[in-house]
Amino acid sequence: MPDGVLQKAKLVASELVTNAYKYGDGAVGLRLWRVGDCLRLAVSDEGSGQVPHIREQPADETGGWGLHIVDRLARQWGVFEGTTHVWADLPLES
Numbered sequence: 001m002p003d004g005v006l007q008k009a010k011l012v013a014s015e016l017v018t019n020a021y022k023y024g025d026g027a028v029g030l031r032l033w034r035v036g037d038c039l040r041l042a043v044s045d046e047g048s049g050q051v052p053h054i055r056e057q058p059a060d061e062t063g064g065w066g067l068h069i070v071d072r073l074a075r076q077w078g079v080f081e082g083t084t085h086v087w088a089d090l091p092l093e094s
Contacts, residue, residue: 001039002027005092009039012088015066016043023047024084038075047084069090 001009013030026046033040055076070077070088077088 003090005039005090008090009041012070013041013043014072015069016041016086016088017068020084022044027056035089037092039092040087040089042085042087044083044085
């Protein structure tokens with residue numbers, strides 16, 4: 001795996017796990033696997049209420065940028081319906 005992809009994967013995983021820890025409930029899980037030409041990262045917790053989404057906020061805000069970062073680095077990302085199980089696909093080519 002190219003270093004650039006590994007660095008992006010670490011950052012995306014860190015952001016998603018941090019969100020699950022801060023806003024979710026129960027145990028937090030992280031899985032990685034290959035889907036076609038992408039590395040898929042999936043983070044879940046045991047929460048069931050708040051579906052993760054990108055927040056609109058002022059540019060000078062110091063926190064709350066995690067999903068903005070994920071959106072910028074991932075080819076695509078989403079949430080499995082009705083859960084706090086978030087996934088992101090990172091292209092394996094840097």
